[in-house]
Amino acid sequence: MNTYKQESHIRSLLKGISWRVVATTDTILVVLLITCLTGNCSIESAIKIGSIEFLIKFFVYYAHERVWQKILFNKLVTKKQTLQKTISWRVIATTMTFIISGSVLESFDQIALYIALTELFTKFALYYLHERLWLKLPLGRIRHFFFGKKK
Numbered sequence: 001m002n003t004y005k006q007e008s009h010i011r012s013l014l015k016g017i018s019w020r021v022v023a024t025t026d027t028i029l030v031v032l033l034i035t036c037l038t039g040n041c042s043i044e045s046a047i048k049i050g051s052i053e054f055l056i057k058f059f060v061y062y063a064h065e066r067v068w069q070k071i072l073f074n075k076l077v078t079k080k081q082t083l084q085k086t087i088s089w090r091v092i093a094t095t096m097t098f099i100i101s102g103s104v105l106e107s108f109d110q111i112a113l114y115i116a117l118t119e120l121f122t123k124f125a126l127y128y129l130h131e132r133l134w135l136k137l138p139l140g141r142i143r144h145f146f147f148g149k150k151k
Contacts, residue, residue: 012065015134020058022130023093024050026122031101034114049097049104049115057096064089077135086128094120 031046068085075081098116102108 007069009066012062012069015065016058016061018134019061019127019130020054022126023057023123024054026126027053027097027119030118030122031115034111034118038111038114040111045104049101052100052104053097056100057093060092060096061089064092079132082128082131082135085131086124089127090120090124093123 028046028050031049032041032043035042035045068088072081072085094116097119098108098112101115102112105112
């Protein structure tokens with residue numbers, strides 16, 4: 001288990017960027033897959049949805065990350081807590097995906113719903129793995145020193 005030490009804002013920003021690269025790639029592929037399967041294949045819509053999500057969700061992700069920073073500060077982070085954080089993010093992000101997809105496709109129909117539901121499963125696994133990886137990275141952790149030794 002890893003202790004969730006205080007993290008810098010830079011770490012949250014870098015983590016947000018790395019997540020948005022992974023998530024946006026997944027979104028573009030999911031939108032392309034779903035639109036092609038429904039006979040309306042559109043790389044333009046896929047890129048537009050992915051781009052809008054990147055911008056909007058980056059800021060929402062950052063806020064989510066800072067809230068969880070306060071919740072998990074100086075605690076051992078278990079796989080269960082990572083799962084809880086993953087679920088909380090998926091509720092927010094999947095809802096946003098449905099709204100963004102419906103807006104771009106100009107219809108809150110089955111296609112927007114299929115995009116959101118497919119992403120729910122793909123990103124659930126990707127987000128959990130991303131979180132576990134970042135728990136191992138020391139980049140951007142704020143260290144507290146006491147007489148030359150780490151506390």
